[in-house]
Amino acid sequence: MQGKVINFVSGKAMVKTAKGNVLCEIRGKIKQGQNGIVVGDDVEFDENLEVITMVNERRNVLVRPRVANIDQMLICLSTQPPADLILVDKLIMICNQNKIEPIICITKSDLQDVAYAKNISRQYGPLGVKILTCSSKTGEGIQEVEAVLEHKVTAFAGQSGVGKSALINTIDGSNTLKTQELTKNRLRGKNTTTSCSIFEVKGALIVDTPGFCVANLKEENAEDFLMLYTDIYSFADGCRYKSCNHIDKTEDECAVVRALSEGKLAKERFDRFYKIYSRLSGKRKVYDKKPKRKGDNKCSR
Numbered sequence: 001m002q003g004k005v006i007n008f009v010s011g012k013a014m015v016k017t018a019k020g021n022v023l024c025e026i027r028g029k030i031k032q033g034q035n036g037i038v039v040g041d042d043v044e045f046d047e048n049l050e051v052i053t054m055v056n057e058r059r060n061v062l063v064r065p066r067v068a069n070i071d072q073m074l075i076c077l078s079t080q081p082p083a084d085l086i087l088v089d090k091l092i093m094i095c096n097q098n099k100i101e102p103i104i105c106i107t108k109s110d111l112q113d114v115a116y117a118k119n120i121s122r123q124y125g126p127l128g129v130k131i132l133t134c135s136s137k138t139g140e141g142i143q144e145v146e147a148v149l150e151h152k153v154t155a156f157a158g159q160s161g162v163g164k165s166a167l168i169n170t171i172d173g174s175n176t177l178k179t180q181e182l183t184k185n186r187l188r189g190k191n192t193t194t195s196c197s198i199f200e201v202k203g204a205l206i207v208d209t210p211g212f213c214v215a216n217l218k219e220e221n222a223e224d225f226l227m228l229y230t231d232i233y234s235f236a237d238g239c240r241y242k243s244c245n246h247i248d249k250t251e252d253e254c255a256v257v258r259a260l261s262e263g264k265l266a267k268e269r270f271d272r273f274y275k276i277y278s279r280l281s282g283k284r285k286v287y288d289k290k291p292k293r294k295g296d297n298k299c300s301r
């Protein structure tokens with residue numbers, strides 16, 4: 001019989017099947033953990049023995065949280081805590097790298113005006129990323145969020161405190177998931193959600209994550225990094241010189257400079273890109289390292 005691993009309970013895998021959930025043993029060659037079976041795995045199991053017999057090939061697998069076969073990522077951002085758009089850029093890159101569809105979800109719309117959503121649209125609209133706005137408090141936009149989740153496996157990602165668990169609770173019409181007020185600790189990146197499991201909510205499979213980790217991102221060299229900024233990469237293709245630095249050129253020479261002046265690429269997004277790109281390409285040392293504070297969550301970036 002076939003099913004999907006939705007979480008682990010005392011060393012066993014909870015497998016969701018068309019006929020309900022079955023708690024299966026993990027034996028023999030199939031192991032749980034770093035190189036073994038993970039949440040999201042599609043598996044075959046022996047119905048009588050309730051033992052997993054095979055793990056199907058994965059479409060993708062992320063490192064932290066360890067989760068496989070994600071269709072789309074709902075990247076949540078809001079004004080509380082203030083949005084970290086470098087993190088949003090990086091989450092989109094992780095999506096591009098792992099064939100996951102990124103969707104931006106502006107949460108807590110009751111706390112900000114339309115100008116905020118417009119600014120986000122200006123920066124991310126040109127990428128073709130879907131942008132939703134919602135509030136768990138007022139219910140605004142919740143139906144639109146539900147519609148994109150249907151029949152898909154979606155990982156909820158974004159900074160701690162952005163309202164991921166609250167949003168899942170609202171969609172579910174329950175209070176199953178723990179949420180927490182923003183406190184000093186929260187702003188330092190201590191997550192309320194600490195484990196990774198899949199929930200079935202109104203025909204959608206949802207992974208609530210303890211703040212996604214950009215440890216998933218393999219930004220080894222400048223060229224690979226540029227390719228993951230798909231919008232900038234597609235403009236860079238039109239530059240006159242092969243080794244264009246996209247910065248001190250004229251509009252005639254450089255398609256990126258041209259896109260910036262025509263408003264097809266947001267300056268803020270380019271600046272965030274360039275800061276890391278120039279460090280990777282060794283062009284300029286502009287990477288300002290912040291000293292680490294005690295208690296900072298290792299996994300918030």
Ligand SMILES: Nc1nc2c(ncn2[C@@H]2O[C@H](COP(=O)(O)OP(=O)(O)OP(=O)(O)O)[C@@H](O)[C@H]2O)c(=O)[nH]1
Pocket residue numbers: 107108109110111134135136137138158159160161162163164165166167178179180181182190191192193194209210211
């Ligand atoms: N005003 C307002 N507050 C909200 C909304 N959604 C969530 N909150 C509040 O934001 C705080 C954090 O929400 P959580 O759902 O715990 O945030 P989270 O993203 O799951 O955080 P982690 O689990 O730490 O990653 C809570 O105090 C919620 O009540 C909203 O739509 N409007």
Ligand SMILES: [Mg+2]
Pocket residue numbers: 164165166178179192193208209
């Ligand atoms: Mg949470």
Ligand SMILES: [Zn+2]
Pocket residue numbers: 236239240244245246247249253254255256257
């Ligand atoms: Zn250029």
